[in-house]
Amino acid sequence: MTTPRRLAILGVGLLGGSLGLAWKSSVSSGTVVGYGHRRSTLDQALRIEAIDEAYETPEQAVQQADIIVLCTPVGIFEDLLRRIAPALPAGAVVTDVGSTKRSVVRLSGQILPPSARFVGSHPMAGSERRGVEFARPDLFHNALCITTPTESTDPQALQTVEQFWRTIGMRITRLSPEAHDQLLADVSHLPHVVAAAVVAMQKDEGLPLSGKGFIDATRIAGGDGGLWRDILLDNRDNLRSALQRLRENLDQFDRLLEPAHAEELRQWLDAAAQRREKLLQQKLRELSD
C-alpha cells in the first residue's frame, strides 16, 4: 500500500479544510486539490494552504486523484456521486466524512462504476462552527474514525482508507453501516434534537436566569440547521426509535418523582452521574494514550 499522492477533497468547509491542513502537515509530498461550489471558499482554502489546487466542478477535481473524500453535507452526496462517477480514475479510492453511513454506502454501490472502490468513513470530529475559516490541522487528532466496510468492500481500499485516517492521527473502529447509524442516533443525533427542544421550550423570561450548565448542555444545538436537517432526516428511523426510548426513560423518571420513591429517585440520578463519570474517565484515558 502506497501513500496517496493526489488527494481530492470535495467540499472545503470546516471538515474539508481541516482535512487538507491535517494531511499536508502529516505527509511530506503529494498534492491536495479541492472542489467547492463557492469561489470565495476555494480562494480562502488556497490562502490558508488547505489545498494546492482549486476546481469549481467535482468532475475536474477528481481527475488523476488517488483518494477522493466527500466532505459536503450528506444531503448532497447523491448529486456529488452522480457527477464524479463518469470522471473517476480507474482504481481510485473514494471515502467520505458523513455522519450517516447506510445511505452513502448504498448510493455509492448504485452510482459509482465497478472500477471505483468506496469505503464509508465517519471521522468523529467537528464543531458547531461552520466554514473553512474555522479549519485547523489538529481537528482530527486523537479522535475516533468509524469505517463501515461491507461484504463488497475492497479489502485493499479499506486498508488505504484506514491508513489515511491514521496518518492524520485518528483511531479506527469498524462497524457495519447499519450498526453505525443505530448507535450514532443514540449518542449523537438524539442529544442534538433534545438540546434543540430544551432551547425551544424555554420562555423568554427564563433564559436570562440560565447558567453555565444550560449553556454547556445546549452547545450541540448550536450547529447549522441545514447540515443537521440532512443527517436527522437520513437517519430518521433510528432517531425515532431513540426518541421513543428517551420518552420511556422520562416517563420512568416521572413515576419516581414522588416523596414515596425518594430512594429510587436518588439511585436513578446517581446511576446516570456514575455512568457519565465512568465514560469521562475513559475518554480522558484515550486522550492521554
Added chain:
Amino acid sequence: MTTPRRLAILGVGLLGGSLGLAWKSSVSSGTVVGYGHRRSTLDQALRIEAIDEAYETPEQAVQQADIIVLCTPVGIFEDLLRRIAPALPAGAVVTDVGSTKRSVVRLSGQILPPSARFVGSHPMAGSERRGVEFARPDLFHNALCITTPTESTDPQALQTVEQFWRTIGMRITRLSPEAHDQLLADVSHLPHVVAAAVVAMQKDEGLPLSGKGFIDATRIAGGDGGLWRDILLDNRDNLRSALQRLRENLDQFDRLLEPAHAEELRQWLDAAAQRREKLLQQKLRELSD
C-alpha cells in the same frame, strides 16, 4: 445598613466553603463561623480558612451572628430552621442558597420567630463537584443571585442580604418565590433531568462512540443524586409541567421529521441554534461588564 460583623454559614460544603472564602477576601474585618455535621469537613474548612470558628451544632453557630446563611441541601432546611429558631439572636438576618424558593420561604415564616428576618436567596453558582475541597473564593464572582422577597419581607433585611451578595461580586435579580421556582424548573431542573435520561437511555456499546458534544451535553447530569433528588422533589409540580412542554416540543419535532417538511425542520433547528447563540452573546457581555 452596616456590614455584618459575624457571618454564620450552616453547611460548609462547596457553596458554604466558597462563601466563607469569598466573604473573607471581600471584607477587612469580622468573623466567619461554620456549622457542619461532619468534624472532618469543619476541620478542612478551618484549614483552608473558609471559616474562623467551627461548631458541631447549628444552635451554637448562630449565637451572636448578624447574618446566617443556610448552605445545606434543601431537603435539610426544615430540620435546620427548627434547630436554629430558639437560638437566633433578635434581629438576625437569615438567608439561604437553595435552588428552590417556595418551600424555604414558607417554612421560615412558619418556624422562625417574628424577630428573625428571613430573605430567600438563590446564588446561581456551583459545580457538579461537591465538597469543601472544591471551594474557591471566586465561585460567585459575576454570577447572578436571585432574591425572593414577599409582602412580609423586612425591607431592611432585603437590603442587607442583597448588599451581602453584591459584596462578593454577584449581580441581583428579584423574583417572587413562585416565579423563581417556575422559571428554574425550565432552565435548570428540566435540563438536569433530560441530561440524566439521555445518559440512562444509552446502550453500553454506543457510549465509546460518543464525542465531546455528548460529554458537554450531559455534564449537568454529573451532580450529586441526593442533592438533586431534594431539589427535583421540592419543585415537582413545576418540573412536571416543564417535562410536559418538552414532550410537546419533541412531538412537534417528530412531526417535522419527514422529507416533505424539510424546510420547516431546518427552520426549527436554526431557530434553536440562533436563540442559543443570542443567549451566549448576552452571557458573554454580562461577563465582560
